[in-house]
Amino acid sequence: MTAAAKPWMTEHRKPRVVIIGGGFGGLYAARALKRDDVEVTVLDRTNHHVFQPLLYQVATATLTPADIAAPIRWLLRKQRHTTVLMTEVTDIDVERRTVTTSSAGALPYDFVIVASGARHAYFGHPEWEAVAPGLKSIDDAVEIRQRILAAFERAEACTDPAERAALLTFVVVGAGPTGVELAGMIATIAHHGMVEEFRRSDPSRARVLLLEGGSRVLATYPAALGARARRDLIALGVEVRTGALVTSVTADAVQVGAETIPTRTVIWAAGNAASPLGRMLGAPLDRSGRVQVAPDLSVPGHEELFVIGDLAATATDGRPVPAVAPAAMQMGRHAAHNIRRTLEQRDRLPFRYRNKGDLATIGRYRAIADFGRFTVSGVLAWWLWLLLHIMYLAGFRNRLSVLLEWAYSYFTYGRGSRLITGRGHERAASSTPALEPKW
Amino acid sequence: MTAAAKPWMTEHRKPRVVIIGGGFGGLYAARALKRDDVEVTVLDRTNHHVFQPLLYQVATATLTPADIAAPIRWLLRKQRHTTVLMTEVTDIDVERRTVTTSSAGALPYDFVIVASGARHAYFGHPEWEAVAPGLKSIDDAVEIRQRILAAFERAEACTDPAERAALLTFVVVGAGPTGVELAGMIATIAHHGMVEEFRRSDPSRARVLLLEGGSRVLATYPAALGARARRDLIALGVEVRTGALVTSVTADAVQVGAETIPTRTVIWAAGNAASPLGRMLGAPLDRSGRVQVAPDLSVPGHEELFVIGDLAATATDGRPVPAVAPAAMQMGRHAAHNIRRTLEQRDRLPFRYRNKGDLATIGRYRAIADFGRFTVSGVLAWWLWLLLHIMYLAGFRNRLSVLLEWAYSYFTYGRGSRLITGRGHERAASSTPALEPKW
Numbered sequence: 001m002t003a004a005a006k007p008w009m010t011e012h013r014k015p016r017v018v019i020i021g022g023g024f025g026g027l028y029a030a031r032a033l034k035r036d037d038v039e040v041t042v043l044d045r046t047n048h049h050v051f052q053p054l055l056y057q058v059a060t061a062t063l064t065p066a067d068i069a070a071p072i073r074w075l076l077r078k079q080r081h082t083t084v085l086m087t088e089v090t091d092i093d094v095e096r097r098t099v100t101t102s103s104a105g106a107l108p109y110d111f112v113i114v115a116s117g118a119r120h121a122y123f124g125h126p127e128w129e130a131v132a133p134g135l136k137s138i139d140d141a142v143e144i145r146q147r148i149l150a151a152f153e154r155a156e157a158c159t160d161p162a163e164r165a166a167l168l169t170f171v172v173v174g175a176g177p178t179g180v181e182l183a184g185m186i187a188t189i190a191h192h193g194m195v196e197e198f199r200r201s202d203p204s205r206a207r208v209l210l211l212e213g214g215s216r217v218l219a220t221y222p223a224a225l226g227a228r229a230r231r232d233l234i235a236l237g238v239e240v241r242t243g244a245l246v247t248s249v250t251a252d253a254v255q256v257g258a259e260t261i262p263t264r265t266v267i268w269a270a271g272n273a274a275s276p277l278g279r280m281l282g283a284p285l286d287r288s289g290r291v292q293v294a295p296d297l298s299v300p301g302h303e304e305l306f307v308i309g310d311l312a313a314t315a316t317d318g319r320p321v322p323a324v325a326p327a328a329m330q331m332g333r334h335a336a337h338n339i340r341r342t343l344e345q346r347d348r349l350p351f352r353y354r355n356k357g358d359l360a361t362i363g364r365y366r367a368i369a370d371f372g373r374f375t376v377s378g379v380l381a382w383w384l385w386l387l388l389h390i391m392y393l394a395g396f397r398n399r400l401s402v403l404l405e406w407a408y409s410y411f412t413y414g415r416g417s418r419l420i421t422g423r424g425h426e427r428a429a430s431s432t433p434a435l436e437p438k439w
Numbered sequence: 440m441t442a443a444a445k446p447w448m449t450e451h452r453k454p455r456v457v458i459i460g461g462g463f464g465g466l467y468a469a470r471a472l473k474r475d476d477v478e479v480t481v482l483d484r485t486n487h488h489v490f491q492p493l494l495y496q497v498a499t500a501t502l503t504p505a506d507i508a509a510p511i512r513w514l515l516r517k518q519r520h521t522t523v524l525m526t527e528v529t530d531i532d533v534e535r536r537t538v539t540t541s542s543a544g545a546l547p548y549d550f551v552i553v554a555s556g557a558r559h560a561y562f563g564h565p566e567w568e569a570v571a572p573g574l575k576s577i578d579d580a581v582e583i584r585q586r587i588l589a590a591f592e593r594a595e596a597c598t599d600p601a602e603r604a605a606l607l608t609f610v611v612v613g614a615g616p617t618g619v620e621l622a623g624m625i626a627t628i629a630h631h632g633m634v635e636e637f638r639r640s641d642p643s644r645a646r647v648l649l650l651e652g653g654s655r656v657l658a659t660y661p662a663a664l665g666a667r668a669r670r671d672l673i674a675l676g677v678e679v680r681t682g683a684l685v686t687s688v689t690a691d692a693v694q695v696g697a698e699t700i701p702t703r704t705v706i707w708a709a710g711n712a713a714s715p716l717g718r719m720l721g722a723p724l725d726r727s728g729r730v731q732v733a734p735d736l737s738v739p740g741h742e743e744l745f746v747i748g749d750l751a752a753t754a755t756d757g758r759p760v761p762a763v764a765p766a767a768m769q770m771g772r773h774a775a776h777n778i779r780r781t782l783e784q785r786d787r788l789p790f791r792y793r794n795k796g797d798l799a800t801i802g803r804y805r806a807i808a809d810f811g812r813f814t815v816s817g818v819l820a821w822w823l824w825l826l827l828h829i830m831y832l833a834g835f836r837n838r839l840s841v842l843l844e845w846a847y848s849y850f851t852y853g854r855g856s857r858l859i860t861g862r863g864h865e866r867a868a869s870s871t872p873a874l875e876p877k878w
Binding site: 046047064066069073078080082084086101103104138150154156157158159194196197198199200418419420 | 504505508513516521525526542543592593596597598636637638639859
């Protein structure tokens with residue numbers, strides 16, 4: 001943008017900032033604009049912000065959806081200049097500076113922040129999604145919870161030993177943090193959480209497999225931590241297989257090389273693909289569809305257009321910024337600050353990712369943490385993880401409420417959350433559809 | 440049954456008791472058999488027991504599903520002789536004494552307790568169900584919550600004033616306890632709970648209509664209490680219409696006589712139809728499909744076959760026993776006791792309903808209570824209602840946890856629970872399907 005008169009000056013109105021996505025990036029961008037003399041519109045296709053790092057606890061019935069999600073408009077209710085709309089973005093016209101939505105018409109903008117994140121990628125096998133759901137949203141988590149719990153229920157009702165064994169086999173594909181956390185928690189609830197509740201089947205004999213195509217567990221962490229995580233998972237009863245490339249996923253089995261693993265529950269944690277909105281920006285994309293942004297997080301040639309979070313490809317000191325919540329939050333704040341600097345006719349600043357540490361939990365009482373200069377593992381790392389997550393959840397629900405819920409859930413193995421709900425399973429592929437609850 | 444040798448005696452095994460349904464009737468029957476030397480199997484098509492009197496609070500986003508539901512097998516985990524199966528009952532063969540299930544095969548029984556309850560009745564218009572869901576299950580409650588919250592979201596996104604007005608019109612059909620409680624809560628959250636969160640629309644201008652075909656609100660209560668409830672509802676901003684017979688329900692409007700009320704959200708609380716299992720028993724049914732049971736709650740001619748709860752038609756002192764939770768609990772216990780008496784070769788006792796009082800809440804701080812000899816209304820009745828329900832919730836989650844959640848929800852108008860989730864809405868009729876969240 002040149003120093004020439006800006007549209008909002010000639011039109012005597014406030015600059016319009018449209019933010020697409022109410023995840024960590026979008027929410028933190030909106031919050032950072034709290035005191036600025038602008039008009040902010042936040043668009044999301046759901047009505048709620050999700051604390052994604054705890055989504056796996058909803059998927060494994062330890063926390064309930066309401067524990068980790070809150071309405072976006074509630075979170076931003078005190079910003080009188082901010083409007084939140086639940087709608088689908090169908091187009092972004094970067095030349096006319098307009099965002100087209102499915103229900104709120106076309107919204108003109110002076111600045112736009114695209115923070116629409118990523119979905120799962122199935123490596124050219126989109127048909128696997130129906131049988132192997134991934135974990136990005138509350139609906140995903142409820143779907144996975146429903147599948148895991150229904151498998152135990154079916155195993156109890158079932159009279160055929162082979163079918164029962166397949167029902168009690170849980171396969172998690174991908175040994176990144178999400179896969180490790182899911183596999184650890186499934187093993188924990190199966191082997192400890194529900195044993196006394198079943199009469200005909202034995203949940204403690206459930207098999208939990210963690211299949212990783214690469215050679216390491218937690219490949220983005222230091223090798224020693226990955227090895228520790230592997231040992232902890234094995235101690236929890238998870239069968240960890242690295243170099244295990246999945247070649248087929250059906251409603252009945254997973255194929256790994258020559259081996260067929262009969263299973264009725266597969267969870268996908270193996271890959272991400274950036275939001276399709278990235279392709280509408282006319283900007284260069286990387287291999288996974290992320291937008292290659294300039295150091296100030298804008299798209300080259302469009303300084304009014306910012307891309308942040310999992311949809312943005314950028315680097316700090318030559319190292320790619322990872323697709324994690326803290327990076328999205330930092331980018332959200334940074335994009336907001338650069339909009340402010342532009343309005344104040346000051347130079348923009350380049351984004352630098354400050355990695356405060358990476359954490360992953362294994363089961364109920366163990367975790368690993370990488371703080372760059374040092375690493376922590378085991379129970380101490382778990383307490384660190386717990387403290388950090390409760391701190392970040394602030395503003396969401398009150399911390400005490402989550403802490404109590406959590407303590408209660410851990411103590412009772414989350415039985416309060418063990419509800420099989422949702423009609424979504426009707427569309428799921430299943431070898432025994434008649435067993436599903438019908439209304 | 441004659442004094443002749445019983446099958447379990449000649450076969451040297453424990454008598455088998457099959458209980459169909461894990462609602463209040465079935466759960467209390469199973470619990471009452473805790474110390475008996477029998478084998479109990481509880482069948483339900485869901486995995487959870489629901490505290491139905493609070494379902495309307497989930498539908499109006501004050502409590503979360505996990506607050507009022509718990510896995511049936513968890514509730515019965517300490518009864519080692521009790522097996523819980525999540526399955527659909529497809530047939531009851533009263534001659535062969537076998538229950539056929541969709542996934543657990545055929546289960547022979549020596550005694551069976553049918554406690555499969557009721558669903559909504561649409562008075563010969565089953566097509567209304569898609570646009571006017573009723574409230575019986577957790578999935579129903581989540582569906583209604585989704586529709587109410589999505590209507591407010593759509594009104595905010597929408598640019599057409601007529602469409603916005605229709606989106607902000609909520610119609611509840613039927614002024615029994617459920618309809619009164621739903622209408623009161625919708626008015627409360629609309630007019631007070633979310634006002635500061637919207638920028639383009641004004642939820643406090645939402646219309647809430649309670650349509651009753653009969654002449655009174657809460658027709659089963661004393662007339663003075665019904666009148667009081669009506670005044671309280673009007674004070675909350677509900678438009679109460681009695682003698683308002685609904686003649687058509689579509690995705691766009693409700694027809695009452697000559698009047699067309701444009702609305703996008705209709706909730707059905709106008710009638711019940713007994714579970715279709717009642718028709719498989721070869722027993723006389725009443726007008727609403729309930730099974731007319733003998734005084735001991737068995738089906739005449741089949742003393743091993745009991746029917747209880749909302750599916751049973753019986754009377755105490757010439758007055759029909761109402762379809763309420765306390766009656767189902769009492770019948771469940773009574774059927775269990777009569778099975779025990781039969782095993783001990785003692786005479787069975789006739790069932791007598793002990794009405795401890797009827798309660799209904801209006802909005803957040805008012806209720807009406809009918810204790811037969813005296814009635815209570817207003818804030819005092821609300822406190823009574825709160826105390827009684829927390830007492831009954833015991834054993835479910837701990838009372839403290841529900842109390843805290845509740846206090847917190849009431850204080851914040853339940854914004855933590857205001858999540859639009861579930862893929863079920865995809866099958867719902869809707870005039871603006873594109874506005875729904877997609878994943």
